[in-house]
Amino acid sequence: MKKILFLPLFKMASGHHQVADAVMEIIVANYKQISVKKIDCLSYWSKPLEQLISSLYMKWISMFPKQFEKFYHEHVYKVENHTCDDFVVKSWPIIEYNMKRLVESEKPDVIVCTHSFPSRVISGLKEKGIIDTPLVNIYTDFLVSDVWGKNGVDIHCVPDKETKNFLESIHDVPARNIYVTGIPVHAAFTNKRIDSKSEKMILIAGGNAGLGNVKQMLSSVPYDSIYQYVVLCGNNKKLFQELVKLNHPSITPLPYIACRKRMNCLYEQASAVVTKAGGVTISEALRKRLPIFIHSSLPGQEQINIQTLKRKGLLMPLNKAQLLEDQLVEVLENDVQRNRLLRRMDEYIESIEYSVSDVLANQFHLYEYETTKSRL
Numbered sequence: 001m002k003k004i005l006f007l008p009l010f011k012m013a014s015g016h017h018q019v020a021d022a023v024m025e026i027i028v029a030n031y032k033q034i035s036v037k038k039i040d041c042l043s044y045w046s047k048p049l050e051q052l053i054s055s056l057y058m059k060w061i062s063m064f065p066k067q068f069e070k071f072y073h074e075h076v077y078k079v080e081n082h083t084c085d086d087f088v089v090k091s092w093p094i095i096e097y098n099m100k101r102l103v104e105s106e107k108p109d110v111i112v113c114t115h116s117f118p119s120r121v122i123s124g125l126k127e128k129g130i131i132d133t134p135l136v137n138i139y140t141d142f143l144v145s146d147v148w149g150k151n152g153v154d155i156h157c158v159p160d161k162e163t164k165n166f167l168e169s170i171h172d173v174p175a176r177n178i179y180v181t182g183i184p185v186h187a188a189f190t191n192k193r194i195d196s197k198s199e200k201m202i203l204i205a206g207g208n209a210g211l212g213n214v215k216q217m218l219s220s221v222p223y224d225s226i227y228q229y230v231v232l233c234g235n236n237k238k239l240f241q242e243l244v245k246l247n248h249p250s251i252t253p254l255p256y257i258a259c260r261k262r263m264n265c266l267y268e269q270a271s272a273v274v275t276k277a278g279g280v281t282i283s284e285a286l287r288k289r290l291p292i293f294i295h296s297s298l299p300g301q302e303q304i305n306i307q308t309l310k311r312k313g314l315l316m317p318l319n320k321a322q323l324l325e326d327q328l329v330e331v332l333e334n335d336v337q338r339n340r341l342l343r344r345m346d347e348y349i350e351s352i353e354y355s356v357s358d359v360l361a362n363q364f365h366l367y368e369y370e371t372t373k374s375r376l
Helices: 015-030 041-045 047-063 065-076 087-091 094-106 116-127 161-171 214-218 237-246 260-269 279-287 301-311 324-332 335-351 356-364
Strands: 002-007 034-038 110-113 135-138 155-158 178-180 201-204 228-232 251-254 270-276 292-296
Touching (some): 002 094, 094 116, 155 161, 201 260, 237 251, 270 324
Parallel strands (some): 002 110, 201 270
């Protein structure tokens, strides 16, 4: 039996966990005698440490976004010199020691990282000859930060050809080690939605993070709106209750939705999604051929997601100085603009060359364990 170990970071829900879960599920469905396991290395080493760091991280982003953005561009994704100074690993060598113990304890045949930090640590261990387990990076945003491991990584699963070119030209990664897979999403979201002008539902996502001031954004929605706004509040009970109290005929708040089938139904019914700039949510919308409007972003990688995808014409950042509905109508009710956007989305999906499950199967000889023919 082969074992594949997936390493995101932190216990809290995130795109890193969503990607790991999606790939794990398809592997379990397709291959017998393949063991998959997901571990957050921080909580594996110390649960109180993970809780402390994740809490401080979220408070830093929410309370001091400009300071975090400055740190991000000085240490995580530098504007020009894309090298990693490894200041964390060098300052605390116990990190490498604990990661080595984790790998020795779990004895995986393959390690898959969906977060840059474990990738950096494991890549460093491989470069030093301390471990030799094959290592795979699956990138969950439309960029490669400087923290991700490079030289000790065997396979890179990248979101687009631009990222592949970046790894080749900036980090001298051989082309044979890079596969354009897109950002993996759950199999429930991989079928294209059929575009229809008769659909008049706008899906509002990203409320769970408390970003974008969703309530204020929706305050301008007219009572006789041509759209029905369905708001995914997630675990944000305050937002849910506030929208319920509004009792607006065109606004329907929904609590956390765990069922992917139900989530896919909402995608199928929607005319567009208004969301924050997370890589996984954007990728789900692209796969569903759903026009994307961005209401907010976390400092750092989500801001870069916006810059990259706006340049490619794959999403529209909202202008806070304009009414929400006016901006939606300008694109969705204009056949030329809407069709141009849908064509660009089709071109992006067609540029994806491989599925992650096929890459893992080909590189690590999983086909001998194959049970079905579905792919991610």
